[in-house]
Amino acid sequence: xxxxxxxxxxxxxxxxxxxxxxxxxxxxxxxxxxxxxxxxxxxxxxxxxxxxxxxxxxxxxxxxxxxxxxxxxxxxxxxxxxxxxxxxxxxxxxxxxxxxxxxxxxxxxxxxxxxxxxxxxxxxxxxxxxxxxxxxxxxxxxxxxxxxxxxxxxxxxxxxxxxxxxxxxxxxxxxxxxxxxxx
Amino acid sequence: xxxxxxxxxxxxxxxxxxxxxxxxxxxxxxxxxxxxxxxxxxxxxxxxxxxxxxxxxxxxxxxxxxxxxxxxxxxxxxxxxxxxxxxxxxxxxxxxxxxxxxxxxxxxxxxxxxxxxxxxxxxx
Numbered sequence: 317x318x319x320x321x322x323x324x325x326x327x328x329x330x331x332x333x334x335x336x337x338x339x340x341x342x343x344x345x346x347x348x349x350x351x352x353x354x355x356x357x358x359x360x361x362x363x364x365x366x367x368x369x370x371x372x373x374x375x376x377x378x379x380x381x382x383x384x385x386x387x388x389x390x391x392x393x394x395x396x397x398x399x400x401x402x403x404x405x406x407x408x409x410x411x412x413x414x415x416x417x418x419x420x421x422x423x424x425x426x427x428x429x430x431x432x433x434x435x436x437x438x439x440x441x442x443x444x445x446x447x448x449x450x451x452x453x454x455x456x457x458x459x460x461x462x463x464x465x466x467x468x469x470x471x472x473x474x475x476x477x478x479x480x481x482x483x484x485x486x487x488x489x490x491x492x493x494x495x496x497x498x499x
Numbered sequence: 500x501x502x503x504x505x506x507x508x509x510x511x512x513x514x515x516x517x518x519x520x521x522x523x524x525x526x527x528x529x530x531x532x533x534x535x536x537x538x539x540x541x542x543x544x545x546x547x548x549x550x551x552x553x554x555x556x557x558x559x560x561x562x563x564x565x566x567x568x569x570x571x572x573x574x575x576x577x578x579x580x581x582x583x584x585x586x587x588x589x590x591x592x593x594x595x596x597x598x599x600x601x602x603x604x605x606x607x608x609x610x611x612x613x614x615x616x617x618x619x620x621x622x623x
Contacts, residue, residue, distance in 0.1 A: 457612070464611035468604050472584060475600055476550065479585045484551050487586035491598030492561045495568045495589070 505539050505572070545575040545591040550583040550599065565591070 336343070513532065517525050545565050547553075553561070558577060565573045569591060580588075584600035608614075 461611055461613050464608065465613050468608050468611075468613065472601070472604055476581065476584045479550075479600070481551070484549070484585055485554070485557060487598055487600075488549060488553055488557050488561070491587040491589065491596055492557075492564045494596050494598065495564045 505536070510536065542592040543569060543572040543574060545569075545573055545589055547575055547577045547587065547589050548580040548583060548599075549577070549587045550579075550581055550585045552579055553577060553587070561587075561589075565589070 335341075514529070517529050517532070547561065562573075562575055565575060573591070582601060584604070586599040586602075587596075588599050588602070589596040
């Protein structure tokens, strides 16, 4: 750029020429090189940089998409994890509720069963008492009958020998006193 | 019947007349008359049983009481029955006065629910 400024300066013709001469610049050769360099630049620009830049842009977009996808996936994963956590929490709550309900049901059932068992036991005890009372009554009646039978038998066998004449007389008198006039 | 008692003369007269008339069905009528006579006699016939012989003074007393209760036409027959164990039993007509030990024991057995037949000797 500095060389071009010197070249276009009004009083710089001499200096440029002097510098060119000093450094051995061959103008036609330089211009040809500039043109060929421009062509090369153009060709590079056209067939190398642009595709490369395009490819880089595509890669950058792919990377950006990848990053976006990764972020999206991360976000979705976070959401999924949050949902999972929430579901687990809900499941825990429901499980606790179910367990509590099951405990209550078990307690209720146990209470009902124990009440039923107590009632059945009371019924059995009542029946046993009734049976025992009946058995007791029956045994007493049997005992009474057997003792009575023994007493009566003994009395029947011995009383005749025990009774004195006076006793017989007294009994006859008692019977005769019962004689009542015919109505 | 004369004054509530059976008159033997009248009984004889009635029987003779029935036999003389020989009317239809007189035998059946006669049987019925005999049956009524037996019933009437049974009303005044006392069967007295005792476990031991009853002394004479007691017999007199019993008879006096029987006459007082059933009238002067009462006849009696005394018998000894050791099965009574003790006491006396009087049966006159359909009335029975049982003061025997056997009857008392039978009544006791009945109150205890013991069948009399289950006792030896059967306190009947």
